[in-house]
Amino acid sequence: MAFAQTAWELETMLASETVSAASAARFVLASADKLPQGLSPAEAELEAYGAAASRGWINRAAGENMTLKDTAFLVMNAFEIKGGLFYSLFRNPRYAYRELIYRKIIQGRSDPAMAVSGERFLRILGRVLDYVGGEGGFN
Secondary structure, eight states: OOSOOOHHHHHHHHHOSSOBHHHHHHHHHHHTTOSOTTOOHHHHHHHHHHHHHHTTSOOSOTTSBOBHHHHHHHHHHHTTOOOOHHHHHHOSHHHHHHHHHHTTSSOSSOOTTOBOOHHHHHHHHHHHHHHHHSTTTTO
16 A cells, blocks of 8 residues: 555544545555555645546545445546446446446445445445455456
8 A cells, every 4th residue: 555544544434424535536546556655644635636536537526425436436447447348338437336336346235326435435445455456356
């Protein structure tokens, strides 16, 4: 991980009812080793959100709440996950969401437009890290 989150930051994320686009970008890009090291938490959030937004991985304002489909799209892009036929053709949040459902990364009751809680966000990120780190990963 390029930027190690502190226990306090993880506890704060776990307790959050919703996850902002900037926070999601920071955690995902740090986990995917796409952030420079040595940044403060605030700098890391700005850098991550700017990088994700400029690449089209996030289409929400920094303070807006993330949905499951937005989270899936960010994760698929940051970890360079190859998807199925429809994701490969259309590369949009809808098919990213469907791909992560298929791969059992997003589990339980869900709707693509559902807001993501901090706890669910960290569970999704953990499953992605486990899956990417396993043999073959997503690629």
